[in-house]
Amino acid sequence: MERGYWIRSKPVYTSLLWHEKATSHLVVAQSQGGMAVLKLFQLMHPKQAITVLYMPHAEADYSKTLIKVVPDGLQLLETEQEVLAKLDSVLHGMCMGMRLYIAGSEDFMWSVAKVANKFGIEDAGMMKELTGTLARPIYCVHCKATTHGVTTNIGECSGCGRMLFVRDHFSRKLGAYMGLMIDAESPGELPDIEEIYP
Amino acid sequence: MSMIDIKVAAVEQVTPLVKHFTFVKQDGSPFPAFSGGSHVVVSMNVAGRVHRNPYSLMGSPVDTGSYHISVRKQEQSRGGSVFMHESVEVGTSLQITYPVNLFSLAKKAHKHILIAGGIGITPFMSQLVDLNRLNSSFELHYAFRSPEHGAFATQLKTICNDKLHCYADSKGERLDLTALLSKQPLGTHVYVCGPNPMVVAVIETARNLGWPENHIHSEQFLSPGIGEPFKIQLAKSNIEVHVPAEMSMLEAIEAAGVEADYLCRGGVCGRCEVNVLESDGALLHHDHFLTDAEKASGKKIMPCVSRARCDRLVLDL
Ligand code: FES
Numbered sequence: 392m393e394r395g396y397w398i399r400s401k402p403v404y405t406s407l408l409w410h411e412k413a414t415s416h417l418v419v420a421q422s423q424g425g426m427a428v429l430k431l432f433q434l435m436h437p438k439q440a441i442t443v444l445y446m447p448h449a450e451a452d453y454s455k456t457l458i459k460v461v462p463d464g465l466q467l468l469e470t471e472q473e474v475l476a477k478l479d480s481v482l483h484g485m486c487m488g489m490r491l492y493i494a495g496s497e498d499f500m501w502s503v504a505k506v507a508n509k510f511g512i513e514d515a516g517m518m519k520e521l522t523g524t525l526a527r528p529i530y531c532v533h534c535k536a537t538t539h540g541v542t543t544n545i546g547e548c549s550g551c552g553r554m555l556f557v558r559d560h561f562s563r564k565l566g567a568y569m570g571l572m573i574d575a576e577s578p579g580e581l582p583d584i585e586e587i588y589p
Numbered sequence: 590m591s592m593i594d595i596k597v598a599a600v601e602q603v604t605p606l607v608k609h610f611t612f613v614k615q616d617g618s619p620f621p622a623f624s625g626g627s628h629v630v631v632s633m634n635v636a637g638r639v640h641r642n643p644y645s646l647m648g649s650p651v652d653t654g655s656y657h658i659s660v661r662k663q664e665q666s667r668g669g670s671v672f673m674h675e676s677v678e679v680g681t682s683l684q685i686t687y688p689v690n691l692f693s694l695a696k697k698a699h700k701h702i703l704i705a706g707g708i709g710i711t712p713f714m715s716q717l718v719d720l721n722r723l724n725s726s727f728e729l730h731y732a733f734r735s736p737e738h739g740a741f742a743t744q745l746k747t748i749c750n751d752k753l754h755c756y757a758d759s760k761g762e763r764l765d766l767t768a769l770l771s772k773q774p775l776g777t778h779v780y781v782c783g784p785n786p787m788v789v790a791v792i793e794t795a796r797n798l799g800w801p802e803n804h805i806h807s808e809q810f811l812s813p814g815i816g817e818p819f820k821i822q823l824a825k826s827n828i829e830v831h832v833p834a835e836m837s838m839l840e841a842i843e844a845a846g847v848e849a850d851y852l853c854r855g856g857v858c859g860r861c862e863v864n865v866l867e868s869d870g871a872l873l874h875h876d877h878f879l880t881d882a883e884k885a886s887g888k889k890i891m892p893c894v895s896r897a898r899c900d901r902l903v904l905d906l
Pocket of ligand 1 (some may be wrong): 633850851852853854855857858859860861862876880891892893894
């Protein structure tokens with residue numbers, strides 16, 4: 392990576408913070424993101440309505456503590472599909488003034504964002520905290536498939552099997568980094584594959 | 590700035606204070622199409638002095654045969670609106686700028702709440718055409734002094750049907766902003782155009798109800814105030830310009846023959862921003878564009894609405 396060079400399309404994540412004026416709060420987290428939720432409740436337990444959707448993971452499970460901290464608003468879910476389906480149904484009944492907070496891997500956060508976008512919630516209207524892993528979702532510019540959880544500089548496309556070079560260019564619409572075939576010129580000739588997004 | 594030569598094709602008194610003007614091009618050719626919420630700046634020669642006032646285009650954005658504006662006669666104006674009311678008639682020639690949109694509808698919105706006060710209805714007139722064409726979900730809330738001041742209420746009724754909500758102050762009808770903005774579905778955007786207290790009330794209410802900033806839209810062109818006369822030095826042109834009490838700095842600069850950029854002439858777009866190279870007194874910032882920090886730094890000024898109280902003010906123009 393070139394020094395002092397910053398790609399504008401790369402998302403910037405922050406620490407979750409309550410929106411003071413929100414009329415209700417919706418927190419969606421996965422795995423290590425549970426810690427971000429706990430930190431949020433350390434700051435304050437807001438008086439407005441709160442819904443927390445949490446999906447524990449083999450790597451991290453904060454369910455037990457969360458049950459104690461958020462006794463009424465918490466819903467535990469097992470898979471990402473379940474989280475997204477629940478999110479969809481919860482969003483249906485919500486009004487302007489609700490603020491959305493997301494914590495987890497980039498893969499997870501952008502899947503959540505995509506559902507929220509469907510409801511007219513724009514990027515600026517949600518807060519995201521990256522936790523646990525730097526693994527990237529990769530969009531194959533050749534076959535248009537998205538490969539999740541890529542931790543290396545070069546990854547195999549789950550759609551077409553091409554070896555993709557993981558670029559820094561991020562598409563908010565697709566919720567993924569761009570992946571370009573690396574051995575197009577000389578098939579089979581690959582540079583070293585290294586883990587750089589642990 | 591390139592201008593379009595127009596001639597007035599029709600004038601209609603809509604309310605006791607509002608006149609509606611229809612413009613056609615001098616050469617009979619069609620106007621450029623525009624998007625709902627756009628405005629043009631009308632340039633008029635008032636007793637040897639050029640006035641340039643921004644007005645929203647209120648006709649259908651797809652009708653390129655004519656442009657429509659409405660002008661409210663401002664009792665304490667510096668002459669522009671009075672000129673439009675008293676001296677402009679069918680056949681009058683004027684010049685206008687190309688349309689610019691500083692108040693466009695949010696493309697990703699799922700629902701639009703439009704709030705207008707008095708003459709603030711004008712930018713919405715063209716937006717309504719776009720909303721109806723796209724079959725978008727919307728509500729129009731239109732507040733005015735009394736039924737005779739509700740310009741276009743009948744016309745709006747036919748465009749909006751049950752989506753129109755009118756509030757006549759004289760009949761004690763009030764728009765309850767908190768009730769309106771607290772039960773809107775996700776993805777709603779709110780737009781306001783009207784008198785300052787109304788604009789401030791809508792922005793504050795939406796913020797206090799947790800609406801994200803980018804879902805709140807307002808348009809409020811300021812009119813350049815009348816102030817103390819002062820002098821400015823233009824460094825690049827190497828001239829001194831006198832700014833009289835009833836002229837804005839931008840107008841005085843233009844009158845001196847120096848080209849300066851502008852879009853809104855109302856302190857909101859930022860286009861006219863100039864660097865202040867030197868000053869020995871107070872800059873009187875009246876715009877809605879510069880941040881408080883920028884205003885305090887004394888390094889920038891918006892000449893379309895702001896003034897100064899100093900003996901020496903050097904601008905990078
Ligand atoms: S012309 Fe728009 S701020 Fe001055």
